Amino acid sequence: MLEMAILGLLNEAPMHGYELRKRVLALLGGFRALSYGSLYPALKRMREQGWICAQDPVDTSRVLPADAPPLTGKRGKVVYALTAEGKERFQGLLTDGGPEAWEDERFGVRFAFFAQTDVDVRLRILEGRRRRVEERRDGLRASLSRTRERVDRYTLELQQHGLDSVDREVRWLSELIDSEKVDRVAVDGNENTL
Amino acid sequence: MLEMAILGLLNEAPMHGYELRKRVLALLGGFRALSYGSLYPALKRMREQGWICAQDPVDTSRVLPADAPPLTGKRGKVVYALTAEGKERFQGLLTDGGPEAWEDERFGVRFAFFAQTDVDVRLRILEGRRRRVEERRDGLRASLSRTRERVDRYTLELQQHGLDSVDREVRWLSELIDSEKVDRVAVDGNENTL
DNA sequence: TTCGTCATGTAATGGGTTACATGATTAC
DNA sequence: GTAATCATGTAACCCATTACATGACGAA
Known part of the structure; x- marks a missing residue:
């Protein structure tokens, strides 16, 4: 999750850690x-993997080697940027619409970079996400109809609020899916028009 | 979080681990x-702390010592129950309306046991929670009005949906708070009627 | 000059997951 | 008899947080 957020933000522009943190926070609301x-x-890990590089804060034309010492004493801003491998890695993540893409932890980040994602991948992820949330909704509904009358006010209130939330999310996803489909038809005309 | 859920459920009735897991899952929706x-x-930790005890699956009239071996070979259901210290611990958690009680991770569990919580503690927690969510809402609103027009459709959509969600939660909490206040006035008559 | 915020990092720790290993019981 | 689900646990690992340590820079 963090990894993709960092890659995506550095893909827009190089920046230093402190700023990166604020951007990541804003990204996920x-x-x-x-x-x-x-x-x-x-x-640090990503630098060791070769996905990003760090600019030397003293001689800004130089790049810090991955195994550089922690810069004790005088320190300055360390600007991070994507390497070619990093860009490739990010593109790979963008294309991957696999199952984990629609799980809670990942979905937010994946969605945040939808503007750079292919329509078909977007649809796969949105539909996968919707299925996921629908499962939860159905589980919640079942549990609610099973326990109603047998539990206290607060438990009921909590479950009802949870149910309302997932219901809203399903509707939101459905609207997004519909508008993606309209866009897709507008773009490539016929195939998969079902 | 887990700790309170376990204590609370075992406070209702002794049960074995497998069932406990299902109940915890249902509890949090x-x-x-x-x-x-x-x-x-x-x-295991809680048994070592003396909050719960485990019934011997072979001789059900006996209680397993905290340092009992892992029961290799023939295993049966291990029924867990609260000890006196465990009940005390749970009561302590119930009375504690401290700051962490309204943070994301804790709030759900705290709320799930509201029926056993004192009105004043309930109000403290609900109001703390509302402040917390309002902060988030305000941050989101600010960020949204700052970035609007400058970001892509999806980022906007995500932030807007996030904002709608926290708005809904604030309204939900406000309704609960109001109804708690009505109840409290009905019970103790005058003081704090503001 | 001191306070707030910008800025970079490490170490200890915690809390969870996955994968694994094992066995009992029930329904078909 | 065999598949599903009930049932109990451990070990390795992952990823994040807290607390800590350090220092630069601008404004009151």
């Missing part, structure tokens, strides 16, 4: 916090 | 999965 304790180690 | 890899170690 400020839902979850992102601590430096997970950001910097992630950047 | 099936939102998150709960694997045995986190349930059983949690039960």
Whole structure:
């Protein structure tokens, strides 16, 4: 999750860690916090993998080697940028509409980069997501009709609110899917018009 | 989170691990999965702490000591029950309306046991939760009005949907708070009627 | 000059998941 | 008899958080 967010943001423009953190937070709508304790180690890992490189804060024309020492003493902004491998990796993630793409943790990030994603992949992910949320809705509905009358007000209230939330999400996804389909027909004319 | 859920469910009735897992899942509306890899170690920890005890599956009149061997070979259902300390611990958690009670991870569980929670504690938690969600809403609103027009359709769509969700949650909480206040006035008459 | 925020990182720790290993019971 | 589901656990791992340590820069 973090990985794709970082790759995607650095794909737009190089930037330093502190700013990256703020952008990631904004990207996901400020839902979850992102601590430096997970950001910097992630950047380090990705540098070791060769996906990103770090600009030397002293001599800005130089790139820091992946195994560079932690820069004790005088430190400055370290600007990170995607390498060719990093760009490739990001493109790969963009094309991958596999099952995990529509799970809770991933979906938000995948969606955030939909503008750079292919229509068919977008549709696969949206439909997969909808199925996922519908499953949850059906489970919740079943449990609600089973337990109603037998449980206290608060349990009922919590389950009802949960059900309303997933219902809303299903409707939202359905609208997005419909509008994607309209767009797709408008673009490639005939095939898969079902 | 897990700890309170387990204590609360065992407070209703003794049960074995497998059933406990299903109940925890139902309790939180099936939102998150709960694997045995986190349930059983949690039960083990709680047994060591003295909050719960495990019934010997062979001689059901006996209680397994906390440091009992893992029962290789023939295994049967292990029924867990709260000890006196466990009941005390649960009561303590019920009374604690501290700041973490209204954070995302805890709120669901706290709410699930509201029927056993004091009105004043309920109100504290609900109001804390509302403040928390309002903060998020305001951050989201600010970010939305800042970026609108400058971002793509999908980013906008995601942020708008997020905003709608938190708006709905604030309204839900407000309704609950109002109805709690009505109840409280009905019960203790005058003080804090503001 | 001191406070707030910008800025970079590490170490310890925690809490969870997946994958694995094992066996009992029930329904077909 | 065999498949599904009930049932109990461990071990390896992953990813994130908290707390810590350090320092630069601009504004009051």
